[in-house]
Amino acid sequence: MLYKNIHIGKYIKEMVDHKNIPIERICNFLGKDEEFVENVYESQSIGTDILLRWSKLLEYDFFRLYSSHLILYAPPAAANKNTTPKSDTTPQFRKNIYTQEIKDFILNRIESGEMTQAEVIKEYSIPKSTLHRWIQKKR
CATH class of the missing domain: 1.10.260 (434 Repressor (Amino-terminal Domain))
Incomplete structure (x- = not known):
């Protein structure tokens, strides 16, 4: 999907x-x-x-489709971005939460040859170590 x-x-x-x-x-x-x-x-x-x-x-859960989109396609947060005041109580979107569906989607793209590991890391901003851990667990 x-x-x-x-x-x-x-x-x-x-x-x-x-x-x-x-x-x-x-x-x-x-x-x-x-x-x-x-x-x-x-x-x-x-x-x-x-x-x-x-x-x-x-x-x-049809909302999961939109959450998956955010995880894969939301732009990465700036490393030194300090614009959110500490007293802000609104929920913050965390991009480092990957569902099993997302992991399977990414790994299937690599296995099918649709994307290389380097392309996945660049396109989806997934840390190299995280991707390698997923690949090791799948084996």
């Missing part, structure tokens, strides 16, 4: 098809009509409240 361009409606439709959920159940759960559901399948993005309902219905 590529995390760069997310078409959430396509992923929702795939999961509905995979789980064989009838349209009537979907409409009842969401409190919407069939036209709304079809529009969701065509939508590249939807509201978080609706996405949360879909996640519950399909028992799949």
